[in-house]
Amino acid sequence: MKIARIDLGGTARVAVVDRDHVQPLTTAVSTTDLLVASPSEARNVVVRNADGPVLPLSEVRLLAPVDPPTLRDFLTFEEHLEGSLKLLGAHAPLPVWYEMPLFYFSNTNAVVGPDATVAVPPGCELLDFELELAVVIGKPGRDLTPERARDHIGGYTLFNDWSARDLMAPVVPFGMGPVKGKDFANSIGPWIVTPDELEPYRRDDRLALELHAKLNGVPLPAGGDNSANMAWSFEEMVSFASRGTELRPGDVLASGTCGGGCLLEYWAHTSADDVPPLRPGDVVTLVADGIGAMSNTVVAGVGATPLPRARVGRTRRHRDWTPVRSNR
Incomplete structure (x- = not known):
């Protein structure tokens, strides 16, 4: 099943x-209602809650298929x-x-869907995209x-972790993450594909989905990657x-950028002059096998509001x- 949200x-x-x-469903049905259900239960929910005629996909506006309570972005492609x-x-x-699958928390308030515009963040001159897969949690679970x-995996989708590379560079060494470099947009879509549809792509403990990106309709020359190259499986x-905390339905866990899945890697081998931001x-x-394609258009943003330097030396x-002495 492909689960979408539409306007x-x-x-x-x-x-x-x-x-x-x-096929639109009644307003009583949420994305998580389908994610937590078994395939047969989900089909029954659709039959009971179909609302109105079937619509051509080309005539509806797709929204992000889920509003995630939490959003973790990993780094699993070496x-x-x-x-x-x-x-x-x-x-x-x-x-x-090499010891554990590292991640950071991203901004759930900045989630947009397919075909939505993405504004250049204030002060950014090196805007980049990131080609990723993601899973959406279906059932709650801990440890x-x-x-x-x-x-507990309810489905799979595409994820674009938009990145302001020049805003990240000076702050990442501080150890608090990318700060405003990844605070402005996360694209999820075009829909969520339930795991049963992707089983034909499974190779041992990995899904083997071909991934690639296009810029203005032209495939990137270095090619894409395959999800089988993830250093950690989505199950891992x-x-x-889930260690020490509960994952809940709708939570999103993204794979991190695949090999050749962003402009940053081109800049590492050439320069931003040869491959402009x-x-x-x-x-x-x-684009991902078994899932489909998701497009977003970049638009102009606003200028950065100036702030004073930190007040120090007060x-x-x-x-x-x-040292505090206790009676222990």
Whole structure:
């Protein structure tokens, strides 16, 4: 099943996609209602809640298929990591990357859907896209094993982790993440594909989906990647994310950028002069086997509001740093 959300008369509605048509459902049905259901239960929900005629896909506006309560973005493609490090002048990943699937939390308020515009963030001159896969959690779970985690994956979708590279560069070494470099847009779509539809692509413990990107309709010359090259499976990522905390229906876990899936890697081998950053009017399209394609158009943004420098050197209060003694 392909689970979508559409704009129908100004109201967001869950819909099911079948080839080039969509069947809207009643407003009583949410995306998570279908994600938590078994395939047979989901089909029953659709039959009972079909609302109105089947519509041509070309005549509806798709929204982001889910409003995620949380959004984790991992870094699981070694080729992308190597390209990023080359641009930074580093020689090898930190050893911790090989020990656990690392992630950061992204901005759920900045989620947009397919065909939505993405504004250049204030102060950005090096705008980039990122080609990623993502899973959406179906059933809640905590402290899951990778084997149990598979039953908690409700579906798969495409994810574009838009990046302001020049806004990231000065702040990432501080250790608090990309700050405003990734705070402005995350594209999810075009819909969520349930796991049963992608089983033909499974190779052992990985899905083997071919991934590629187009810029203004032209495939990137270096080609794309395959999801089988992920260093960690989605089941392992879900297991790690659930350590000591509960994953809930609708939570999104993204794979991180695949090899050759962003302009940054081109800049690592050439330069931003040879491969220019994104500009207003550019159309970025991400494509994945078994899922489909998602496009977004870059538009002009606003200028950055200036702020003063930090106030430092002010009088500080005296503090007593004598160790606290307890009765333990």
